[in-house]
Amino acid sequence: MNxxxxxxxxxxxxxxxxxxxxxxxxxxxxxxxDPKTQSPVVTAPSPRHYKxxxxxxxxxxGWIENxxxxxxxxxxxxxxxEIPVSGEMHLLTQSGARGRTRQIEGTPPQLDSPGADIxxxxxxxxxxxxxxxxxxxxxxxxxxxxxxxxxxKITIRDTRSRWGSCSSKGHLNFSWRLILAPPQxxxxxxxxxxxxxxxxxxxxxxxxxxxxxxxxxxxxxxWLKQNGRLLHAYGSSGSAGG
Numbered sequence: 001m002n003x004x005x006x007x008x009x010x011x012x013x014x015x016x017x018x019x020x021x022x023x024x025x026x027x028x029x030x031x032x033x034d035p036k037t038q039s040p041v042v043t044a045p046s047p048r049h050y051k052x053x054x055x056x057x058x059x060x061x062g063w064i065e066n067x068x069x070x071x072x073x074x075x076x077x078x079x080x081x082e083i084p085v086s087g088e089m090h091l092l093t094q095s096g097a098r099g100r101t102r103q104i105e106g107t108p109p110q111l112d113s114p115g116a117d118i119x120x121x122x123x124x125x126x127x128x129x130x131x132x133x134x135x136x137x138x139x140x141x142x143x144x145x146x147x148x149x150x151x152x153k154i155t156i157r158d159t160r161s162r163w164g165s166c167s168s169k170g171h172l173n174f175s176w177r178l179i180l181a182p183p184q185x186x187x188x189x190x191x192x193x194x195x196x197x198x199x200x201x202x203x204x205x206x207x208x209x210x211x212x213x214x215x216x217x218x219x220x221x222x223w224l225k226q227n228g229r230l231l232h233a234y235g236s237s238g239s240a241g242g
Contacts, residue, residue, distance in 0.1 A: 004050065006042065006057050010065040018042055018057045018064070020050060029056050033067040034160070040064045070229070077121040077235045084234075085111060085131070087182030094120060101127040125176075125235050132156050132179035132186075139190035140172060146213045149197040160232065163224060164189045166196035177231045181223070188220035 004020040018031075018040040029052065030043040042053045057064070075081060079094040090103065090111040099114035101123050113123045133156045144151055152170035159165070159175045166172055172193045178186040191214035199206035210217055 006054050008058050008061050008064075011062050012065060014065070016040065016061065016064055016068075020044065020053055022047055029053055031057065031060055031064070033064065040068065075234045077124040079120065082108070083111070084180045085109075085128070086135075086179065087185075092124065121235065128179050128235070129156055129176040132174070132176040135179060135183070135186055136174050136190055139187050140194055143191045143194040143213045144197075147194055147198060147209060149194060151194065151197060163228070164193040166193045166200070168200065170197060172197075177234065180231050180234060181227070185220050185223055188214055188217055189224075191217075 006018040006020050008016050008018065010016050019042070021041055021043045022045070023043050024045060026043050026045045028045070029049065031040065032043075033040050040057075042057050044050070044053050075083065077083070077092060079092050081092045082089045083092060084090070085103065088109060090109045093104075093110045093112045094114060094117075095112050096114045097116075099112075101111070101113040104110040104112050111124065111127070113120060113127065115123055133154075136156065137154060140151060140154055150170070151172050153172070155171065155173045156176050157173055158177070159173065162175075163178060164172065164174045174189065174193070178189055188210075191210050195206055195209035195213065198209055207217075214220075
């Protein structure tokens with residue numbers, strides 16, 4: 001995948017550097033701000049679209065600057081920071097040199113991870129991914145039984161453009177960041193993807209399946225629209241695999 005950069009001036013006078021990326025599967029120019037790097041990216045079907053992408057990006061300079069300003073600051077996973085776990089704020093602590101990462105009840109509750117400083121964020125991230133897998137496996141099983149379907153595989157990833165996905169082969173993929181959200185939000189995404197095992201679209205029939213298994217879902221959808229951006233700020237610098 002070929003990459004170049006397009007440098008433009010923002011309305012405020014600051015300089016913006018936009019990554020030009022080629023993806024043959026793209027059917028048109030696509031402009032977005034990567035929530036992980038907080039950098040603007042324009043994707044084109046082929047290298048010959050570079051000039052068109054340059055004009056397109058220049059016409060969107062105000063939008064790009066606004067989106068970058070809206071990106072939350074990266075919240076690193078380090079002792080003393082508070083992060084949500086299942087929607088409840090936990091204080092990150094480091095109690096000693098040895099022991100397992102664990103949650104400790106209290107006021108406030110803690111997520112404690114003993115061990116070396118250099119691997120602290122990765123240990124916390126691995127724990128959160130483990131908890132996400134446990135919670136999603138449980139809720140997928142519930143919704144699969146309700147809708148009489150059988151998922152082939154469940155994968156936990158750090159997806160950026162969607163909270164979950166379903167392949168035609170019956171593979172379900174979920175963002176580990178759902179464990180940061182309240183349980184009913186994670187449950188909604190689980191129901192949403194399980195329903196896709198029957199309806200690979202967003203038709204009325206699909207939403208009827210989601211409502212049958214999960215119940216009214218408008219509040220959960222709105223919560224993700226309003227709060228999803230912040231969830232992507234937590235642990236953005238972590239390096240643990242999923």
